[in-house]
Amino acid sequence: MMHLMKKYQSVPLLHRKMKYLFNKSYRGMSIVELITGMSVVGVIVSSMAAIIATSVTTLKTVDIRKDLVMNGYYASSKFVREFREIDQQTDVLVADSTTVRFIVADTLTVEYKLTNSRLTRLIVGNLNSSVMTAHVDVSKSYFNYWDNTQTVLTGVFLPSAVWRARITLTMTDYDTDVVFAADVFPEDFK
Amino acid sequence: MTLIEVTLGILFLGIAFVGTLYAVRAIEEESNVMVALIEGTAFGNSIMEVVRSHNYDENASSPWSNPLGPESGESATTYDDVDDYYGGYTWTYPEYPAFTAKTRIFYVDPDVSIFDSVGTVQNYKRIIVHIFNDAFDEKISISAIITP
Numbered sequence: 001m002m003h004l005m006k007k008y009q010s011v012p013l014l015h016r017k018m019k020y021l022f023n024k025s026y027r028g029m030s031i032v033e034l035i036t037g038m039s040v041v042g043v044i045v046s047s048m049a050a051i052i053a054t055s056v057t058t059l060k061t062v063d064i065r066k067d068l069v070m071n072g073y074y075a076s077s078k079f080v081r082e083f084r085e086i087d088q089q090t091d092v093l094v095a096d097s098t099t100v101r102f103i104v105a106d107t108l109t110v111e112y113k114l115t116n117s118r119l120t121r122l123i124v125g126n127l128n129s130s131v132m133t134a135h136v137d138v139s140k141s142y143f144n145y146w147d148n149t150q151t152v153l154t155g156v157f158l159p160s161a162v163w164r165a166r167i168t169l170t171m172t173d174y175d176t177d178v179v180f181a182a183d184v185f186p187e188d189f190k
Numbered sequence: 191m192t193l194i195e196v197t198l199g200i201l202f203l204g205i206a207f208v209g210t211l212y213a214v215r216a217i218e219e220e221s222n223v224m225v226a227l228i229e230g231t232a233f234g235n236s237i238m239e240v241v242r243s244h245n246y247d248e249n250a251s252s253p254w255s256n257p258l259g260p261e262s263g264e265s266a267t268t269y270d271d272v273d274d275y276y277g278g279y280t281w282t283y284p285e286y287p288a289f290t291a292k293t294r295i296f297y298v299d300p301d302v303s304i305f306d307s308v309g310t311v312q313n314y315k316r317i318i319v320h321i322f323n324d325a326f327d328e329k330i331s332i333s334a335i336i337t338p
Contacts, residue, residue: 037196044200048207055214062221069225073232080235150244150270164243166236168285180229181285183236185243 061176068135068171072180075119075133076167079112079182083165086186095159097142112167114138119169133171140170140179148189163189226288226325233286234321234332241293241317245271246338254338256311258295272315272336281319288325294318304335313337 029037085105086092093109094101101111101124109124117136120129145153148163164185171178247254248261248271258273269275273295281291296307298316305316318333 044203051207051211055211055218058218059214059221062218062225066221066225069228073228076232080239146243150267164240179285180232181236181283182232183239183243185239187242189243190245 060174064173064176065178068173068176068178069180071133071135072169072171072178076169076180076182078121078132079119079167080184082110083184084186087188089162089189090160092159092162095143095145095153095157095162095165097144098138100143100165101159112143114141114143119167133169135171135173137170137172137177142168144168223325226323227330229286230289230321230323230326230330231332233283233289234291234319234330236283237281237291237293237319238317238332238334241272241275241295241319242334242336244269244274246315246336247271247273252311252313252338254311254313256297258297272317289321289323291319291321294320298335300335 082104083100083102086102087106091103091106092100093103094111098114099111101109103109111122111124111129112132113120113122113129114136115138117138118134119132119136119141121132122129144166145157145162146164146166147153147157147161150164153161164183166181166183169180171180249255255271255273258276260269260274264270264274266279275293276295278292278294281293283289295315295317297310297312298304298306298314299308299310299312300314302308304314307316314335314337316333316335318331320329320331322329
């Protein structure tokens with residue numbers, strides 16, 4: 001035993017390490033194994049990345065759509081609530097496809113207008129309009145009107161003929177479109 | 191690494207990945223349902239406004255018509271009173287292509303029940319709008335009671 005130990009210690013340390021590294025069992029991976037491994041990992045990662053990217057895009061689209069719907073709902077609800085408060089048909093002062101002006105409950109004259117990618121609300125007499133919602137595709141958004149026989153009013157007509165109104169908002173953001181429509185009828189017209 | 195270790199690694203990665211995808215899908219579905227509920231509510235409110243913008247009845251004064259429903263020769267474009275939409279009239283709006291709605295109108299007697307039809311002529315009509323969409327399992331309903 002002592003004889004063997006002496007023989008082992010007589011081998012220099014560096015030599016022992018070199019022997020360990022070049023031992024066949026600890027030689028590491030061959031280039032073929034490395035390339036195969038990297039290819040497999042590459043395929044897995046790229047397929048995962050594609051699916052994750054699709055998921056992220058979908059989530060982003062859903063989020064944008066949600067925002068557009070919420071904004072459209074808020075803006076159209078505000079219009080509906082105010083238009084419903086009109087007391088009589090003669091209180092509808094202007095009614096065309098982009099603008100509607102009316103007197104709310106005999107107290108306030110307001111104007112809703114589709115302009116510059118926005119739906120705006122102006123209290124007549126004030127200097128500035130408030131923006132009810134942005135991201136509006138004005139070319140595809142409009143106001144419609146019906147008379148008391150439920151006939152659509154087209155062409156030139158008297159604003160006082162309006163019995164019911166509808167706002168249609170086409171909202172767009174990052175290639176996502178949402179169409180929002182709301183009808184309103186002032187109960188006091190009856 | 192051994193082949194077993196690599197296989198196990200890929201397996202765990204796959205499980206984690208599927209879990210993540212399910213989570214993303216759940217978020218997406220939840221958002222879609224929320225959006226559908228808002229759109230459906232707006233759609234239902236619009237229908238309610240359209241129905242309410244009609245006369246209470248075909249007759250200008252009591253006695254009101256019975257049975258309810260459109261008069262002969264009337265079509266959807268010529269409906270002139272609320273109960274013309276009485277029996278499951280189907281509504282579609284091009285603005286809401288994923289939605290359909292049905293309306294029911296019937297007489298109610300508030301002294302008996304504001305919810306159930308009494309079948310006899312009353313000064314109260316209940317309007318119910320049912321809104322359907324694949325995003326939600328159950329229909330959503332909006333209702334109102336109108337008087338002459």
